Amino acid sequence: MNADIHNGGPLIRIDEVSKIYHHDKPDEVRALQNISLELFPGEVVALTGPSGSGKSTLLSLIGCMARPTSGTIYLQERRISRLPEAFLARIRRESFGFVFQQYHLLRDVSVLDNLMFPLYPAALPFMVMRERALALLEKFTLSNKQKTKVRQLSGGEQQRVALARALMADPPIIIADEPTAHLDAELSSELLGILTELHAEGRTIIIASHDPVVYRSPLISRRIALRHGNLVDENQAAGAEQ
Amino acid sequence: MKRSVVCLTILLAAAALLSSLLLSAHLHDQRYPEKWQDKRDLVAAVGITDLSLSSEARYTRHVTQADLFSAFQDFPAAFEHFPTGSMIPPRPFGYSGRVSFESNQQVRP
């Protein structure tokens, strides 16, 4: 992993963060309201709640893909929520591996190119990027699909490509938004196995899911419930059932 | 990487071809002065004043020699008869060869 993990203190601190879309307009949406939260290194956190509760929004804010309307977000005690765009892009690239609910793969591009594109801004030679991508494809048993266009893959295969892409920069933090939304029980279980391996490597994992297979999994160390943009419950989930 | 190398090679080759054509044309005059001299000798010998382009009307064939009225043909508001008459005006706009010269001298026939 390429991030320097700070022992003891929180990895991510969210301080009184709100997110309002279309602020002061007739279609204003208050997605998050005064959320405060701390996430520690090595945790596997599940964000739960019904649709529209603000899970995806919170993940976007943590992953530096959106800026909070108010409040501050800290990464390793460095304030990141108001950084210029270039710095945020670098943090996204080096610290986070994001797996989107819709995968957001480039559908007319080959699997190999989908993995390599995220690393283009990095100062890595082309061959190094290619070797890393091929190694990840081997790990996710997709070596024979490297030249296949993404639109020709099954849902499970696309999920694995999305996960492999998230790991290209070897990030310390994995963020997954509804990772099992398009998977059956068997594939969901397989995905959780992969996440368990990633956790065993020392990564911090944040998952948003309303799938009980995920939030009741023994992998999850903490569950955070959201409702209407508010934090309603936070507990340690190891061994407990809701 | 192969795609970009191939693309750049093709583009650079085409650019080199175009540049060499344009540069050789730009330097053309300096290399073949005798070609122009032969034509100048011909012009001087025969007394040519115009290029032999559109021969459909007098004022488009000898553009520099045409008087102001040849284009009007039958009457001043006549529509243009000849296609090239609308393309090649008889005299350049805004240029007049006429000058005024104040003098008390008599006109000699």
Add this chain to the structure above:
Amino acid sequence: MIFNFKLLEYSLSSLWRRKEKNIALIIVYALVIATLGSVLLLTHALKTEAVTTLTAAPEIVVQRTQGGRHELIPVTYAETIEGFPGVGKVIPRVWGYYYDSLVKANLTLIGIEGYQEQLELLEGRFPQSPDECVIGSGVAAAFGPQIGDLLVLEDSSKRRSEFRVTGVFHAASNLLTNDLVVLQEAALREFFAMPDGLATDLTVQVYNSREISTIAKKIAYFLPDSRPITREELLHTYDSLFNWRSGMMLAVFASALMAFLILAWDRATGISAEEKREIGILKALGWETSHVLGAKLREALLISLTAFIAGLLLAWLHVFVLGAPLLVPLLKGWSVLFPTFDLPRVVDLYQLTVLACVTILPYLACTLIPAWKAASSDPDDVMRG
């Protein structure tokens, strides 16, 4: 350097993913450049031919006008003009037009007197007797005669006049001699039934070229019914005639430019939802705004440079190799005799540079500006749409 190649690689991938649209765009763009380039190359070549060769034309040509129309000039005017200081020889010229109703061609008949020397661009010799002539290669092609054959012309009294062809101008001089028939002056006078005391016009030799306009003013003053045409005026006529800012060239140029602006406007009105989504994904993966714009710039440059180079090469082929067949009808009109172009391969680099700026820069702007908004927004906003 490696990063530039990576961005180029991504740009090529992006262009190839929409290859039908991009290939069509390059073709249309290249055709517009080819049209504009053809006009510029042709006009510049014709202007160069005219301005370079006609520097040997007579310093002053004096016509006579009556009622604003051209009339024959008395030969005695030559004596008046010869009396001006700085004037050399004043030679009366006989020349005119002949329409052949069979071939439906207009010929220019020129009379010369006593020219003995051999010219490089003449195969054969000038006429040494009244029944001989020299013809342009266009006349030879239209009427058929070669050296030794007879050219038959009918004068105003319907009398047939036969002239033996003693020379044919080379095709290389077509732009100057295509429709010419050169006869001895006496023979042409008889053919036109022109009285001895009159001529078509007078050519005036001036020793010092800086005095040409002064002498022209004197001629106009002392001979008020005369119309002196200086060589400078002659050259200026051709300089402005084939200027792309006027006449036919403006019409063709403006149409092509309008087509291009419509193309650019279509690009400027926004990028597709698919492209926006792609930009959002790249931003989410860690691409900065400058990286995204760098990729878009490379896409736009690839398209515009490819189209520009291909368009100019097409224009070159069209004008200098094929002889501008698509622009010839604009210059030819109803002419039966029209020279095959043996154009000098000359270019005006300034004009071509202006063409590049006028087409490439707006296209880059029209591509980058809509992409900039998506590239500078937060990825979450872009991906949500």
